[in-house]
Each structure stands twice: as structure tokens, then as C-alpha cells.
Amino acid sequence: MIPDTAIDTVETILVDLPTIRPHQLSVATMRSQTLALVRIRCRDGREGWGEATTIGGLQYGEESPESVKTNIDRHLAPLLLGEDARGVGRLLVKLRRGARGNRFAKCALETALLDIQAQRLGVPMSDLLGGRVRDSLPVAWTLASGDTGRDIAEAEDMLERRRHRVFKLKIGLRAPEDDVAHVLAICRALDGRASVRVDVNQAWSEMQAERAIARLQDGGVELIEQPVPREHPAALARLARRFEVPIMADESLHGPADANQLARLDAADVFAVKIAQSGGLFAARQVAEIAAVNGLGLYGGTMLEGGIGTIASAQLFATFEKLDWGSELFGPLLLTEELLTEPLCYRDFELHLPSGSGLGVRPDPDKLAILRRDRTAPRLHAV
Ligand code: MUC
Ligand code: MG
Numbered sequence: 001m002i003p004d005t006a007i008d009t010v011e012t013i014l015v016d017l018p019t020i021r022p023h024q025l026s027v028a029t030m031r032s033q034t035l036a037l038v039r040i041r042c043r044d045g046r047e048g049w050g051e052a053t054t055i056g057g058l059q060y061g062e063e064s065p066e067s068v069k070t071n072i073d074r075h076l077a078p079l080l081l082g083e084d085a086r087g088v089g090r091l092l093v094k095l096r097r098g099a100r101g102n103r104f105a106k107c108a109l110e111t112a113l114l115d116i117q118a119q120r121l122g123v124p125m126s127d128l129l130g131g132r133v134r135d136s137l138p139v140a141w142t143l144a145s146g147d148t149g150r151d152i153a154e155a156e157d158m159l160e161r162r163r164h165r166v167f168k169l170k171i172g173l174r175a176p177e178d179d180v181a182h183v184l185a186i187c188r189a190l191d192g193r194a195s196v197r198v199d200v201n202q203a204w205s206e207m208q209a210e211r212a213i214a215r216l217q218d219g220g221v222e223l224i225e226q227p228v229p230r231e232h233p234a235a236l237a238r239l240a241r242r243f244e245v246p247i248m249a250d251e252s253l254h255g256p257a258d259a260n261q262l263a264r265l266d267a268a269d270v271f272a273v274k275i276a277q278s279g280g281l282f283a284a285r286q287v288a289e290i291a292a293v294n295g296l297g298l299y300g301g302t303m304l305e306g307g308i309g310t311i312a313s314a315q316l317f318a319t320f321e322k323l324d325w326g327s328e329l330f331g332p333l334l335l336t337e338e339l340l341t342e343p344l345c346y347r348d349f350e351l352h353l354p355s356g357s358g359l360g361v362r363p364d365p366d367k368l369a370i371l372r373r374d375r376t377a378p379r380l381h382a383v
Contacts, residue, residue: 026172050111051309172203302328
């Protein structure tokens with residue numbers, strides 16, 4: 001007999017949403033974001049949500065929204081259909097053994113399974129991940145309009161509205177000396193009123209990084225994120241050793257094995273933990289634990305997800321004993337459309353977690369029906 005808790009459908013929904021302004025990264029300028037949302041529904045009607053959103057398409061990483069959808073529909077969903085959703089551990093092993101890589105797709109499925117399980121147990125998802133030690137998280141904002149004056153005005157507005165007081169500047173697209181001038185101008189404008197950090201998204205060579213970081217450090221920048229490519233961990237380690245300003249690994253961290261290697265090499269002072277980049281919530285937890293046992297700092301990263309991926313990340317980050325560098329879970333605020341039935345609560349420089357069971361948030365079905373890319377997408381049913 002098939003139990004009521006068996007998985008009946010797995011659906012991947014792509015939603016294209018404009019951003020509130022162009023978001024300039026070293027690899028691409030984003031004018032819109034494609035959310036890859038996953039809904040798992042059981043025979044008893046209970047459903048869970050997950051998200052596999054990434055940034056900048058294939059210029060950034062190996063998975064695109066379209067590849068996530070294809071691989072879930074064709075390869076991963078069939079591993080779950082008809083299975084009892086209560087056996088989360090067993091299902092995660094099945095997904096791991098059934099497909100290599102696909103970290104974002106697997107993270108979305110894991111999130112949806114945990115959402116269902118936590119709802120069944122009547123607890124927030126954070127209870128399944130170790131239990132909350134905090135109910136809100138400090139949230140940084142990324143200044144990435146590509147224009148120094150506009151970035152300063154944006155930062156002033158955020159400070160005034162008490163939304164953010166930590167600013168991460170996206171650099172690496174322009175010549176390093178132009179980027180340094182841009183960052184130092186923003187540091188001067190915000191001096192003493194905000195923390196300024198930079199994210200180079202792997203754009204510099206080690207030599208370019210050496211020159212630029214020396215000037216950024218002198219100018220008061222507090223944190224340097226992923227200055228060199230992920231393929232060069234030894235270069236990252238040399239930079240971390242050379243400079244006082246902390247160096248943070250982001251793209252270098254594709255899960256626990258990378259975290260282990262970076263920790264052994266002393267390659268970074270801080271780890272940016274991201275649930276999808278790590279391959280899922282439990283893998284991200286392992287990354288955080290490797291940071292903790294090695295005395296490294298922790299930062300709660302984002303892939304600019306919408307509300308589902310953002311809250312899934314928050315459910316995990318809320319369980320970390322230390323989150324020295326705060327988080328950057330601002331993804332939904334960069335989008336022009338609200339997809340959730342209740343918007344996330346950003347107040348007094350923090351994101352406040354919902355108290356409900358599971359993720360504690362849901363997409364609005366009416367909005368989703370209008371905004372989804374393929375309004376007639378077929379669902380994959382259990383046979
Ligand atoms: C990244 O590289 O950290 C986070 C904020 C943002 O603007 O881009 C992301 C990804
Ligand atoms: Mg980054």
C-alpha cells in the first residue's frame with residue numbers, strides 16, 4: 001500500500017523577475033533574476049518548497065535555471081516519486097548516489113523535503129538543523145550599480161531607513177585601480193557610519209590582488225571576498241597570510257571537501273557559507289562546522305535567491321553558534337516583485353525569521369500562476 005506521505009509530484013517552476021536596478025558583478029550585469037523554485041507534494045496534499053537560484057548564468061557557475069529544471073525533471077524527481085517523504089535521510093542519500101554534482105538542484109529538493117518534514121512535526125525547519133540560537137540575522141546590502149555616486153546615495157538611503165549598515169561592493173569588472181578609487185570614495189563618504197567590504201568574484205590575478213588589497217586595507221575596507229579564482233587556493237592562502245584585512249572564501253567553497261582543503265591550507269580567514277553552493281543545508285552545516293573547529297570566521301552568504309531560498313538559508317544560519325560577519329540575505333529586496341504571501345521582515349538592520357513550522361513562508365499561488373515562465377508546465381507524477 002502506498003502511504004499518504006508518499007511523494008506524488010515534483011515540480012520545478014522558473015520565474016523571471018526584473019531587479020530594482022542593474023546589478024553589476026565581475027562576470028555579468030544582472031537586470032533580472034530567474035528563480036528556480038521546487039515544489040514537492042505528497043499524496044495527502046502536504047507540500048514543501050525549495051529554491052535553486054543562481055547568479056549570472058553559466059558565466060558564474062555550472063548550473064543554470066534551465067539545467068536545474070531539466071535535471072530535476074528528468075533525473076532527480078524520478079528518484080523521489082512514490083517514496084515516503086518522511087524518510088528524509090534515506091532520500092538525501094538516494095539523491096547523492098543517483099547523481100553527481102548538481103549542488104543547486106539537490107539543495108532545492110533537500111529544502112523542500114525538510115520543509116515537509118518540519119511541517120509534519122510542527123516545528124520550524126531550524127529545529128531539524130540543530131535548533132535556533134537566534135531569531136534574527138544582521139543583513140548586509142550589496143552596492144553594485146556600477147556608479148560611485150549612485151552607490152553612495154543608495155547606502156545613505158539604507159542607513160537612513162535602518163535597513164543596512166554593512167555594505168559589500170561588487171568589484172572586478174573594471175581595471176583594479178579604477179575599482180580601488182571607487183571603493184575608497186565610498187569608504188570616505190561612509191567613514192565611521194558603516195562597514196565596507198568588497199567582493200571581487202575571482203576576477204584578479206594574485207599580483208593584481210596584492211597591489212589592490214594593500215590600498216583597500218589602508219583605506220579601511222573590512223573584508224576582502226574571493227579576490228582570486230577558485231582554482232588557485234595556494235594564492236588565496238598567500239594573500240590571507242600576507243594581509244591583516246581578513247580574506248573570505250566564497251567561490252572556493254563548493255562544499256565540505258573544499259572547506260576541508262582550504263582549512264588545511266590556511267587559505268582564508270572567513271568562510272562564506274551558502275546552502276546551494278555547498279550542495280544543500282546539511283552540507284552547508286558541515287562547511288560551517290569545519291570553519292568553527294578551525295577557528296575561522298563565518299558569514300551567511302546568498303545566491304540572490306528570492307524569499308524561499310533566503311529563508312531556507314536563514315533557518316540554517318540561525319543555528320550557528322557564531323556568525324561573526326553576519327549575513328547578506330537581502331535577495332528578495334533586489335527584486336521588483338514580491339512572490340510570498342507574506343513578505344520577509346527586514347527591520348533594524350536585521351532579517352527576522354518567521355516562527356511558523358517548516359520554512360514558515362509560502363509563495364502566493366496567484367502571483368506564481370501569473371509570473372511563472374511556463375504557465376502550462378506539466379507536473380511529474382508518481383506512477
Ligand atoms: C556573491 O558572490 O557573493 C551575493 C551578493 C551579491 O550581490 O551577489 C552574491 C553572490
Ligand atoms: Mg561572493
